[in-house]
Amino acid sequence: MKNIKKTKLLIIGSGPAGYTAAIYAVRANLNPILVTGNNIGGQLTKTFNIENWPGNFPKITGQKLMDNLYNHTVFLNTNIINDTIVKIINLEKTPFILEGNLNTYICKSIIIATGSNPKSLGLYSEKKFIGKGVSSCTICDGFFFRNKIVSVIGGGNTAIEETIYLSSIASKVHLIHRKNTLNAEKILLNKLKILIKKKKVILHTPYVLKEILGNETGVNSIKINSIYDNNILNILTFGVFILIGTIPNSNLFKNRIKLDKDGYIITNNYKLNNLNFTQTNIPGIFAAGDVTDKNYRQAITSAATGCMAALDAQKFLNKINKK
Numbered sequence: 310m311k312n313i314k315k316t317k318l319l320i321i322g323s324g325p326a327g328y329t330a331a332i333y334a335v336r337a338n339l340n341p342i343l344v345t346g347n348n349i350g351g352q353l354t355k356t357f358n359i360e361n362w363p364g365n366f367p368k369i370t371g372q373k374l375m376d377n378l379y380n381h382t383v384f385l386n387t388n389i390i391n392d393t394i395v396k397i398i399n400l401e402k403t404p405f406i407l408e409g410n411l412n413t414y415i416c417k418s419i420i421i422a423t424g425s426n427p428k429s430l431g432l433y434s435e436k437k438f439i440g441k442g443v444s445s446c447t448i449c450d451g452f453f454f455r456n457k458i459v460s461v462i463g464g465g466n467t468a469i470e471e472t473i474y475l476s477s478i479a480s481k482v483h484l485i486h487r488k489n490t491l492n493a494e495k496i497l498l499n500k501l502k503i504l505i506k507k508k509k510v511i512l513h514t515p516y517v518l519k520e521i522l523g524n525e526t527g528v529n530s531i532k533i534n535s536i537y538d539n540n541i542l543n544i545l546t547f548g549v550f551i552l553i554g555t556i557p558n559s560n561l562f563k564n565r566i567k568l569d570k571d572g573y574i575i576t577n578n579y580k581l582n583n584l585n586f587t588q589t590n591i592p593g594i595f596a597a598g599d600v601t602d603k604n605y606r607q608a609i610t611s612a613a614t615g616c617m618a619a620l621d622a623q624k625f626l627n628k629i630n631k632k
Contacts, residue, residue: 316342322422324351326598328378329615335385350375355446418593420618425555425599434521442528447471459548468552469493476509557600587618
C-alpha cells in the first residue's frame with residue numbers, strides 16, 4: 310500500500326515552469342506539493358551558458374539557474390517530493406487521483422509542467438552509437454571530445470548555441486542543417502559567422518545525416534546527403550550531437566486530456582478573450598512550459614506560463630471553496 314498524499318494543488322515537473330508555479334502557489338497559501346519527475350531541473354540543466362535570462366549578466370549555466378530556482382522554492386518551504394507520476398487513476402472530476410512510484414496523490418487541482426525531451430532522427434546507426442559518440446547533451450559529453458572533430462545536427466537556437474560552445478572544446482565542428490537558412494537568433498548567427506570565418510566551424514546546408522559510422526570503440530565518421538543533388542559527403546568526426554528539437558512529455562495524459570497532433574497539451578491560450586490561459590479542457594487541470602509550447606520553447610516563457618498556471622489554479626480553488 311502506497312502512502313497517500315493529499316493537497317489542494319499538485320505540480321508535476323521541476324523545470325522553470327514547475328518551480329515558478331510552486332513559488333507563486335506557495336505565496337498564495339495554496340500549500341502545493343511539487344513532484345519532481347525523473348528529470349530534475351529539466352532540459353535546462355544540460356545547457357551550458359544562458360545569456361538571455363532577464364537580469365542575469367553576463368551569463369549563467371543552465372544548472373546554476375535551475376539550482377537558484379530550486380533554492381527559491383526550498384526557501385519558501387515548498388513540499389518537494391522526488392517521485393514520478395506513472396499512472397492516472399481519476400482525472401474526470403475532483404478530487405483528482407494520480408499514482409507515483411512512491412505515493413498516491415489526491416488533489417483538487419493540477420499543474421502539468423512535465424516539459425519535453427530531445428527528438429531523435431530515428432536512424433539505426435544513431436541508436437547503435439548512443440553513448441559511444443552520439444549525444445544530445447553537449448554539456449554532458451562535450452568534454453570527451455576535447456581537441457577532436459565533432460558534428461552538430463540542427464539549425465535552431467539550441468544547435469547554434471551548442472556549436473559555439475563546442476568550438477571552444479573541439480578542434481573543429483561540422484554543423485549540418487537540412488535547410489538553406491538557420492533558424493536562430495541574430496546574435497547567435499553573428500557569433501557563428503566569426504567561427505566559420507576562423508574555420509572553427511564548417512557549415513553544411515542543405516544536408517541531412519544519412520549514416521553514422523564507427524566501430525566498437527565509437528564513432529569515427531558520418532555520411533551526409535545533399536537535399537538538392539543527392540551528393541554524399543563522408544566527414545571524419547568522433548562525436549555527433551543531435552539537436553533537432555523536442556517531443557513533449559505528455560504520453561501519460563494521452564486520451565485523458567486534449568492534445569494537439571504533435572502531442573502538446575492544448576490550453577485556453579488557443580482561445581481569444583479567455584483569461585484562464587493555462588487551463589486544459591478539464592476544469593482544475595492546468596498546463597505550463599514546454600509540454601504546451603511548440604513555438605517559443607524558452608526558459609523565460611516556461612517560467613511565465615508557470616506563473617500564469619499558479620494564478621489560474623488559485624482562482625479555480627477560490628471558486629470551488631466558495632461553492
